[in-house]
Amino acid sequence: MRLSRVPLLLLYYGMAARLPASSHKMGRWARPRRWICSPLFRHAGRNINVEKGAFFGSGEGVAIGDNSSLGVNAQILGPVTIGRDVMMGPDVIILTNQHHFERVDVPMIRQGLAEQRPVTIGDDVWIGARVIIQPGVSIGRGAVLGAGAVVTRDVPEYAIVGGVPAKVIRYRGGKSQDESNPAVDESKEA
Secondary structure (H helix, E strand, C coil), rough: CCCCHHEEEHHHHHHHCCCCCCCCHHHHHHHHHEEEEEEHHCCECCCCCCCCCCCCCCCCCCEEEECCCECCCCCCCCCECCCCCCCCCCHHHHHHCCEEECCCCHHHHHCEECCCCEEECCCCEEECCCCCCCCCCCCCCCEEEEECCCECCCCCEEEECCCCCCEEEEHHHCCHHHHHHCCCCCCCCC
8 A cells, every 4th residue: 555545544534434424414524535535546436425434445446437426334345346327325335355164174264365356336326225245246237236135146237136145126127137138147046
């Protein structure tokens, strides 16, 4: 981590992360988060919004497109690419790695971390409250992830998914399931 990032990280986590959420009547005081966080991210588009309590580590692995937001208390562990016009509800968790657990002769805590697997979120996606996105998942353009969903597999464009694990419920805009990409649509599994 470059030394020049340290003051911005201290400013964000020490003060700016605690400012009111943008929806609060004092939300205009939340604007400094955008200015503090933008240089921390790998890429920051125009008019991004970083909400109260969002955690993104050092920010080096995070790319966020124009008009997108990190929700209240979001936990974003890069590498993560977030497209344009992405809405994110509160308490969203995006993971890019996990512990090894295959061996039963060694405690899991001693097996170490698996290789990081980036998460990609397309443009115009709505991520509902308390969604968890697992490592290596790609979310297609225009998808809706219902509140509380645990997304373990790729989500097709314009799909509305929900549940644990998340499954396709239907598609936006009258698109039928037959028009989707069957290679990534897992909704027909038992």
